[in-house]
Amino acid sequence: MKVVLAGTVIAEAEQDDLIRIEGNWYFPPASVAEGVLVESPTPYTCPWKGECQYFSVQAGGELHKDLAWSYPHPYPSAFDRVGKDFSGYVAFDARVQISE
Known part of the structure; x- marks a missing residue:
């Protein structure tokens, strides 16, 4: 899946590497382009x-x-609820385009 904002690819990863929490896709930290997050x-x-x-x-x-x-x-109790360790994973606002 790919995250794009203003023509810039922000993050890209296979869907199997993402974690879905409360309707948001969380991308692994390594999948986020360097220097785009402040x-x-x-x-x-x-x-x-x-x-x-x-x-x-x-x-x-x-x-x-x-x-x-x-x-x-x-x-730590959140890991049980989600089923995985999502420390450092990054989610994006709905104003950012996320596509397969």
Whole structure:
């Protein structure tokens, strides 16, 4: 699957390597293009996944605020709920194009 924003490929991975959580595809960290994610100070803590890290996305010569997020250190109980360790996997906002 491929993530594209403003004509820039942000991430690309086989669907078998992705994790689906609450309707969002989470991409392995190694599948995300280098230099496109910029850490954001936007705070959020999910009640069951834990502390979230938001990212702005650098694409098409612009910085698109808070269009990606990750859980660097999810709560251990979240692994049981999801069925896999999704630490550091990256999900993208619906405004980013995700295709097969």
